[in-house]
Amino acid sequence: MTQAATRVGYRDVKRALLDGIRDGEWPPGAPLPGEVALAARFGCARATVNRAMRELSEEGIIDRRRKAGSRVKLSPTRQARFEIPLVRIEIEATGAAYRYALIRREIGPAPDWLRGRVGLPDDAATLRLQCMHYAGTAPFQFEDRWISLDRVPQAADADFSALGPNEWLVREMPFTTAQVTFSAIEADEAVAGHLGLPHGGAVFLAERTTWLDEAPVTHARLHFARGYRMTAVY
Amino acid sequence: MTQAATRVGYRDVKRALLDGIRDGEWPPGAPLPGEVALAARFGCARATVNRAMRELSEEGIIDRRRKAGSRVKLSPTRQARFEIPLVRIEIEATGAAYRYALIRREIGPAPDWLRGRVGLPDDAATLRLQCMHYAGTAPFQFEDRWISLDRVPQAADADFSALGPNEWLVREMPFTTAQVTFSAIEADEAVAGHLGLPHGGAVFLAERTTWLDEAPVTHARLHFARGYRMTAVY
């Protein structure tokens, strides 16, 4: 005779549900039993089923709506999670020595495209910084950044010759929202020079903007050296 | 006199903790109070505090370890979540008409680089498919895919002339693990031709592999047309 060897945890429930979905018990679009029914079926509390189903929903496997119940998603919109570490950490993780160099520092009005993109007032003053991050002696990333002096006035007096703006901002300036965009562009003269690429070579570009309660803090264009790959498992 | 207007929820706790971190009550590296203490402070159950802190931990804001307690991360490793929809959905979401075309279909042994990359046996047979996805009349994505016939034998008999392999696989074949890698490459002759780019033009490449319980199911190289951007807010 079988006996409940151990207590049923939310992981067990999750696995059982995934198995059922995979094995066709609940094909795409099909409604799943309610939480109470599943709790009875699995012999656990409703809260346990709830956590399992909440996670499945967060992972994009099922849809949940009050009253309507839960359904297996027709096209599972699975999502990948990318970690966005500091460049220094990323480089040091490869075993290489991290080196940083400030290339240019300049205070001036925000360019039009940037104002439109992040929502800055017309007369907004920004600090523009260009710098390089090296892995050993090899160029790793060319950073082109604008910092809103309205939001971060103290940046005007900060010394960025030894500490990168990103690390400085992490310590100095919290943010509530961030946006990242990845794309591929062709290196212009300047970028190619900094990264040691041929002019027109393919560059992996990450653009990152952060806001503190609606007010833009900073916008960075991070150009990665040849061969850079960004990976996620999900 | 103030009065607890409503019940304290995990969102309130989370916000309060984030505020405290932002305002310097708990600077980076500092230990946070234990769950019991916080529950008392906020006037709620420990489970509520637990959920708030668990989410902060999942979001990369704090570190949690038994016995050691919770600490604010030194360098907050925030993570971005990207939705990976079906190409068709992605195109239709822009309002454009989706069109699909199969370019090439071929059965043969897996190339060496692929075997090493995904872990296929030496004699593994694969179905290779090349196809195009258009947004209206404009090329949107060139897909170059291998499907393991060991794992998905029925793919050999499937008709991919009207339905794209990705949509077919989603319906036909579940997977347990997936990996995505983004990079920028220069278009070779073939890719340039398919996407209407100059030879050597920058291409945003997403490589996607899926496994079902350790066994590789499929590997796809998705080449996006000029100007493609992949965005996440976090």
Add this chain to the structure above:
DNA sequence: TAGTGGTCTAGACCACCAG
């Protein structure tokens, strides 16, 4: 070994929304 987080339970109330 003791303290902290991890999880489960049984019960409860509430918000939402499809019928």
Add this chain to the structure above:
DNA sequence: TGGTGGTCTAGACCACTAT
């Protein structure tokens, strides 16, 4: 308007690990 998910509680036991 009733059923479903969303959340909270109070209490409990357990697993891990720093000391």
